[in-house]
Amino acid sequence: MNKFTCLIIFSILFLQLPPSPAAATDNGPGSQEYPENQTIIFEGKVSCPLTRSVFMPFPGIFTDIRIKPGALVEKDELIALYILDEKKAVQIGRSLLFKEIDDLTRHQGIEEEKLAELERREQELKELVQDGLASTQLMDKLQAELKLTKRYLKVLEKRFRQAKVFAEKSLNNMRDTLGDDSLEPGQIPNIVRLKAPISGRVLSLHPQLKKDALLPGRSVIATIGTMETMVINSFVYEKDVVHLHPGTQAIFYPDSLPEKTFPATITRVNWIPVSQDPNLPSYYQVEIQVDNSSMALRPGFKGRVEYKPPTD
Numbered sequence: 001m002n003k004f005t006c007l008i009i010f011s012i013l014f015l016q017l018p019p020s021p022a023a024a025t026d027n028g029p030g031s032q033e034y035p036e037n038q039t040i041i042f043e044g045k046v047s048c049p050l051t052r053s054v055f056m057p058f059p060g061i062f063t064d065i066r067i068k069p070g071a072l073v074e075k076d077e078l079i080a081l082y083i084l085d086e087k088k089a090v091q092i093g094r095s096l097l098f099k100e101i102d103d104l105t106r107h108q109g110i111e112e113e114k115l116a117e118l119e120r121r122e123q124e125l126k127e128l129v130q131d132g133l134a135s136t137q138l139m140d141k142l143q144a145e146l147k148l149t150k151r152y153l154k155v156l157e158k159r160f161r162q163a164k165v166f167a168e169k170s171l172n173n174m175r176d177t178l179g180d181d182s183l184e185p186g187q188i189p190n191i192v193r194l195k196a197p198i199s200g201r202v203l204s205l206h207p208q209l210k211k212d213a214l215l216p217g218r219s220v221i222a223t224i225g226t227m228e229t230m231v232i233n234s235f236v237y238e239k240d241v242v243h244l245h246p247g248t249q250a251i252f253y254p255d256s257l258p259e260k261t262f263p264a265t266i267t268r269v270n271w272i273p274v275s276q277d278p279n280l281p282s283y284y285q286v287e288i289q290v291d292n293s294s295m296a297l298r299p300g301f302k303g304r305v306e307y308k309p310p311t312d
Contacts, residue, residue, distance in 0.1 A: 039308045040243060044234035046254075046290055046301050048225030052197040057177045058092075059085045059217045060192055062209065067222060069205060073196040078179070080194040080209075080221060088217075093188035096174065098167040104160045111153050118146045200226040203299060230290045230297050232264075232305060235274060235283040243309050244269050244286060252290045254303035262297065264290045264305055 060082040067079045084092075122142055128134035167185070175183045179193025203223045208215060215221070232252070236244065248266040267289050273282035288305055290297065 039306050040236075040240045041304055041306050042234045042236050042240070042286070043302065043304050044232035044288070045299075046230040046232055046252075046292075046297050046303070047299050048200075048203070048227055049229060049231045049289075050198065050200070051203065051223055051225035052200075053220045054079065054194055054197065054222040054224065056082070056192070056194070056215055056217055056219045056221055058088045058192065059215065060088075061214045062211055063191075065209060065211060067202050067205070069202050071202045073199065073202060073224060075196055075199045077196045078193055079196050082192050082194075082215075084178075084189055084192050089188050089190060092174065093186060096171060096183075097186045098163070098170075100163050101160070101167055104156060104163055108153065108156045108160060111149060111156060115146070115149050115153060118142065118149055122146060194221065196224055198224055198226070200224045225299065227292055227295060227297075227299075230292045230299070231267075232288040232290060234286050234288065234305065236286045238273070238282040238284065241269060241284045241286065244307065248307060250288065250305050250307040252288070252303055252305050254297065254301045256301055256303075257296060260296060262290050262292070264288045266307075 062080060062082040064081040065079075067073060073079060122139075125134055125139050125142055129136060129139050171183065171185060175181050178189050178191075179195055180189060180191070183189060201224065203225045206215065206219060206221045209221050244266050246267055246269060250264045250266060252262040252264045254260065254262070265288065266286060268287035270285045273284055275282070
């Protein structure tokens, strides 16, 4: 057997060998099995789960400021007072006169007097018709007018009830807006009392919020948020997100507090990626709650969340 024949036989035997394990699992560049017990790490910034802004409903000059950043406030606690702009105060007082109710009351009184008169004339006309001194056509005409008057009175009564409900709601809404439960219809208000919309910490104040400062209406004078538990909204790669579920326990390591760690819990994992572009990698938004009972964390602190899948 010559060398050429031996080479052909060797080549045939080599081609019949089974593929190696590495070649059998190769699915292309970058593909690999997920290493067991590898720690999943993703980053994010903490924020308050609930924040509310305190607006000035109308322009005015501040006379008393009772809060500062970091202060703890309770819901409906008085936090600032200011003198209402005079022109706006007169405008509010005029809007609380509720002239429609007065007009409806006057019209209703007129129609009730008219109804009483028509009923009196109807009684007299009945006697005249019985005595043959008046025609039945005249009675029919009077009763038709009487029917229309009663119907109109019902319409007025319905509109009066609706207007009264609207007036009561408008008055209560203005009382809440001005922070004055004693406000009466037609009264020209003077002082606006701003109250905390929720219980929490004062996160920020308007830079120009000072005594005797004049600020325009709709200015945000303060932001209040809850901080006992903070949240992180992070974006996690698809290969990692399959290992995360609501209730999963993790640890948060803030960059600004390297000596401290905080227990964290994954509370929400979105099932739709941030981008649907097939040419981009898929990342999913994940919400994590971080225990902040120590109040060491502040909104905006950046750090990393680590989660190590359990061993089987």
